[in-house]
Amino acid sequence: MTDGIKRRDFLKVLGVTGAGATLTGCSEPERLLPYVVAPEEITPGVATWYTTVCDGCSAQCGMWVRTREGRAVKVEGNPNHPVSRGGLCSKGHATLQHLYNPDRFHGPMIREGDRLRQGTWDEAEQQLAAQIGAIGNVMFIGGRVGPSMSNLIDQFVTAIDGTRVQYDAVSDAPLLEAARIAYGEPGLPSYDVGNARLLLSFGNDFIETGSSPVAHNKGLAQMSSVDAAGSKGRFVYLGPRLSTTGLNADEWIPIRPGSEAAVALGMASVIAGDAGAAGPYADVLRSYSPATAAQAAGVSEDAIRELAERFGSDSPTLAMGPSAGGHHRNATAANVAVMILNDVAGNVGRTVHYDANVTAAASAYADMESAVSAMAAGQVGVAMVHGTNPAYSMPAASGFAEAFAQASFKVSFASAMDETAALADLILPDRHFLEAWGDSMPRQGVMALQQPVMQAVPHFDSKQAGDVLLAASAHLGNDLGSATFYEFMRAGHMEMHDASMGDFEVGWRQALREGAVEHEVAATATTQLQAPDVALSFDTPALDQGGDLTLLVHPSPRFGGGEFSNSPWLQELPDPVSKITWHSWLEMNGNTAEQRGIREGDIVTVTSPHGSVDVPVWIYPGIREDAVALAMGGGHTDMGRWANESGVNALGLLPSESEQPSGAMVTLATTVSVTPTGERRRIATIEGSKGDQHDRPIAPAVALADLGHAEEDEEGHGELQELQGVGGFVPVPGDGGAATAFPLEGAQHGPYAESHEIPRWAMAIDLDKCTGCSACVTACQAENNVPWVGEDQIVMGRDMNWVRIERYYEQIDATQAGDLDVRMLPMICQHCGNAPCEPVCPVFATYHTPEGVNAQIYNRCVGTRYCANNCPYKVRVFNWYRYTDENVPDPMNWQWNPDVTVRTNGIMEKCSFCMQRIREVENRAALEDGRGIRDGEIVPACEQSCPAEAIVFGNIRDENSRVSQVVSSERTYRVLDEILNTQPAVHYLKKVTFHEVATGGHE
Amino acid sequence: MSTTGGLLASYEYLDSTVDAIEQLKKAGFKGMKAYSPYPDHHIEHALGYDQSPVRVWTLVGGLTGTATGFAFTTWTSMDWPLVVGGKPIVSIPAYIIIAFELTVLFGALATLIGLFILSRLPDLKPAVVYDPEFTAGRYGVYVEAEGGRLDEARKILNGQEPIELREGEGGADV
Amino acid sequence: MRKHWLIGGLAGVFALAGLAFVQGGGSQGGEGAEGPVESGQPIAFPHNQHAGSEPGQNNMDCQFCHFSAERSVDAGIPSVATCWGCHIAIPGTNNPQEVAKIQGYMERDEPIPWVRIYKISDHAHFPHMRHINAGLECQQCHGEVQEMEVLEKADEWWTPAKELFFGQDPVWGGDNMGWCVECHREPDENGEQQASTDCAVCHY
């Protein structure tokens, strides 16, 4: 706009060859940089899309990448991907910020004394080879990688007879091990969440972590939505704390931490009757009953018995064992117990499949423990770290840092500085996955290709680790068959390829085009429970005694295990549960806090036998009174400008211990004492009312029983009258259903006249599907150039996100089993037909377009903020400073969407229904002989990324459009409309609950 | 001496001033001027003023304002129609306020202009005969006459015991 | 135009208006900031030689080089390869040394840093293809480029004033929004205005 980096600065760097060509300011004449040789598939001004695989986490979702003039500007879920099936999580979107992360290394770094100097790749590779040759004893510590890379690493390591250790902060090792023990299967089970009628989660946060959060999120939405027969699946969460996943449950049984096995077996015993069904585990079951379960879990026996009976009857059902957040000392046993439960309930082969062999990282903390001791003992010459950051993600107690220091030569492949790289002697910055080749096998028979979508960001002289290994091998005289990783990978795939799969080239090109190829694998033998080959204890595990509160350490929905922490988008993304940004917080039940005289915002010292941290308290009714919770991902010391000094590292409180037999890191291991420091701080939250909606018609729900005869809903209010024209009251129906005609009488002039048959854009959001995962928030931020403002501004109440996921508690009780009712509501600009914000603007900066969109003309805005004051939904956000200028370092501004104006300070902004996407489609349609716009052709960023498919956008004038269909539901309502008659274009569908809804004044 | 001359008498008392004026009128003198430190209706009465035409200026100005207010707002709305808040393009109720403000504004300015024109302000020429005490505490009567009438006027003026009596060229614009 | 002229009189705020235009033009960034651009181009590219229809000129179609004007929001700048594609064979009779520069860029694998002449502010979106497909000639906005030895903007900063007070329509109005709006407001055969004047058509 008036200053700062301009939207079209990107057109100046048309060719990515224009290294560092982004100009700022307007002093010197603007330069236009054409390509030297134009890639034929790129047209300036027209987006080019590539398919690839999201390498953010082990889920490996399919990804579409939108590039403009050779720059990746947006990532989206790939609906053709057989596992993730469209949708993408916030982390996936944020991988873009890691691509353009200004803290990436500008080239290979070589240690000289206590400082790192930038070197050339030849130099670095020679040094690597030389050191390996000279010292030997190579240990390769690697994180999760695709099959080809894994293959290459193995060959590399064997060639120099080194050792390889695999480690990820967050892993499913206990589940993997349990599957091996119970069924002898090498992979993770795959869950068919969507078809379960009763879903039990024993502390499994399946929409946040695990084999495929996005797919499971989709499944959860599908399961819980009301089918034609008027019934819907029920979701019960058993665990001490409600995670994002848990908040979506219909019932909560707050069992004692670690008692999952007892409860699962207790239930199994009921279902199995004389326990005959449980095969080799029959005698185990005999010693369990609802009584023992209730006693172990600290909940009523009836609750468990009743649940067990339902689990047996409402088949198909599905139960999931504890995930990363609940890895206690008997986690494997707990998962086995849950498998037994599924087995006796007859779910195997129906909702849970053990033969799918979903690939998982064979990550074992136990191996790391031995690696650490080996290094400590000086048995390691060259230590190479790739794709993992143990110096941060292992508990301090593990002594990794000290041991690592003992290795005589330390190599890191980190592309940006992290805690481990900081200790290395040689850093060989790896490519970001959007710049590199790779592959993934999310499950047997599915092969997805990861292709570079743009040339490497010119600011950073990076090189793909695979190529480096090959080069190093060459220097060492070992020929691994290929010169580049690409060739290596392609060769590998050719080997695996057999005639049954058809022509290789065809399959290869299809994989590149569609992102993945799928071919059926020979089904393995029917899965039967096997007798355990290792000792399993199903008892509630012992905890280290550090105090009277159990400490729950769980992966953060935003940062995972901490590898995502250096993204301002994720830092500023309100946590789906707490709605807190940036810093860490300790979750504590209100009663517990009250007993100790702790108020929200008090900074407390949390002390375990293994360490202590100072962290502010956040009061959460969704956690047991005898537990406190802390998320991973905070407290980085050496990661980057956004991650450092933000929050605390929960791992500091944990022992360095691995669960047996899986060897996973124990996350639920200790109790802690909590003592106030006497200091306070303002929590950087976006939540105003502590989850209370004050009986206002904002996020109402309807009981399943009431569906089909919900008229009494409308009784509350008749027709609302509104003054229209000069004098004379024109009635405007203010209740649910589609918004009334627009424009109203008296406003039909010029483009608003009846004669123009133009679409009228509207949106429908199904709150019964929305899981509050917040993917839409980040997607919107990425699409619309929404800046981040930083912790201090959030504390002042100046968050800028266009989408605000409101979370209201209606019914939530941590002291006993019962109904759970938490409402998630994505609040965006409602594009009201009678928008209160419009008439008060003195300069027409906001007004209603003939298509019924509430437009905000940034360059006309003077900044009186009257519109924001008058917006009952509070969806208008203001640029208080030059955020887009001051907060966004080069090259992060390369991510900016060239189709959206970058706003400067003093300007109001808000959701535009992705106007740029509407225009793009209109332009395309116009070029194609002015054909009409097809329904579903315009997909706003939020709708595209929603894994739950809760959002539908379209033309509501066309009664056949999807949005019109959805809106015709009896559950449709419009927020506050019945009391304000704002006539929003955004329609919500009420959440459907099993219990009677306590109706407030407006319900 | 038969040239035209002007006589300016300064008085200390109101009644003597009024008497002087009335006697001059009785004697048939025309074009008298009176000075006073404040607006005094006795003097105005003596000189026999009727309604001031300033009122017309105010009225016309005000009406112009009203018309402008409605015309301008309506025209601008139609010039580029934009719907805000589902309201009619031309929302007369809202425009009443603009019309009202312009009524007052134009009315006030017209009044001021009218006043200046009618009372010959601004008038920065130094007065021919003038007594600075008029703005303090004195009253004054100025009359123009010629020849013998001049003496008659002088006699009448002196009859009221002026503090001082000045003579000046005739035709002095005051 | 005339109409606004009258209203200007009616409102009786000419001085204010005049002042405002200077600001109106300047405040939008763009123009003023770009500074003078005579012929500071890296290569003295003669548009007339390429696109001119005079004898001895090549009468090329604009979109031969500005290849994406018809299908994209951006008209597109020819890649060095495009230039070289012809000039590898055509040494350039008039001034070969300029043509030789192309080869230089080609060999150094560098883009030619052309100086931008035509630009409207970032907050206004101008989809070239919509206008080309609506049948507009490039010249209607860019002036008679095919006759220019040195590419120059067809109008100056005082365009808006000229437009308002003398009713002259400029060729290139730059950030003068009225210049766009006037054309959009032109009535089509049905007497309806031929293009939308909805703000959000260009500003989003």
Added chain:
Amino acid sequence: MSNATKDPIARGALTHPDVTRLDDVNRDVLKILSAPGKGWWALFGLATAGVGLFLTSWGWQIYRGIGASGLNEPVGWGVYITTFVFWVGIAHSGTLISAILFLFRAPWRQSIYRAAEAMTVFAVMTAGLFPLIHVGRIWHAYWLIPYPNSRFLWPNFKSPLVWDVFAITTYFTVSATFFYLGAIPDIAAARDRATGLRKKLYQLISLGWRGSDQQWHHFGKAYIFLAALATPLVLSVHSVVSWDFAVSIVPGWHTTIFAPYFVAGAIYSGVAMVITLVVPLRKIFGLEAYLTTKHFDAMAKLCLLTSMIVFYAYLSEFFMAWYSGEEIERTAFWNRLFGTYWWATWIMLTCNGFLPVMLWFKRVRYSIPALFVISIFVNIGMWFERYVIVVTSLSHEYEPFAWGIYRPSVTEMGIMVGSFAWFGFWFLLFTRLLPPIAIQELKEVLPPPMRKQKEAH
């Protein structure tokens, strides 16, 4: 000469022994314009420093961005709008005293109206700055003015903010005109006493006024018509300001009571400010003869009346919120009394509702120190009234999840405090350059000198 025999008190005339002759008034009033004393210079220095603070704070905010304030979402308006409304309110009593009381022939206005009018003009000058201060892009603020432009765009005349632009500019123009017109004869008086540069200046701005019958004649009429125009204007301006709020849908703003309630409040605060200003004026320049306890008694009564109206408005607001049964409305007003900003609300109620009860007592009304103290409290209270209306309403609106708290920043307070200095700066200059008391109108209420009376003795 009937009026000669009338009881001078009845005509609001002065009882002071020193003031008997017309030119005594000139003597006493014009004395004020002579060389200033230490006290004045001290005050003036203070004011100038304050203006410095004002400008630096504002400059910093423009340079850094409006974020330099403490504003946020949902509280988009805060101290700036509060202070804007406060100053507009202050302005009102000036016009009230000079215009409305003039039309009603209230006898006691003569000696205070000049100062009150000056206060009006300077208060509007101050108020007018705040809309500029609070916008995000002040360099585009001129877009609110309708002028033919190259974009073919016009402001939105449906927006209360545009109404404001018209109301405030009209109000400033008219009150300034009124002020100047009334001052012309007195400037002429000053001219006839002054010498040197001052004389030249006064000659210029007195436009050659001579006090001739013709001039007085039209002057009187024009003055009446201006007063007649200013009277509805003064009522309209604060109504329009109140509609900035009432036209919105914000709970706590959206009430029909606002226009009359704001006007009453404006007059209330204005009269209080007049007292605050006139008391020191009287002391410093020894104007006891002209500003008698009778005047203060009258102003105190006006305060008492308006305070009762305002307090009644408070009560009815709370009552209606409760009586409506509308949860949202109730929550909003509950928050006023007991929410985050309870203290502001209670300051407001105490200063504007409870304290003025003392004015029922004659002894208080006749004690100038007491009035001075009370008037200052009223000013504080009225500032907080606006703060309560603006901030508490915005902080708890319809969407509970979006509720938020606002804390003013240092920059904001700097500008707010600075605005008082800015006002004082101009007022102090005024006391030195123009007769702060209306000479000619005072003469109207003096018994005119009569020869016949003298002879009678």
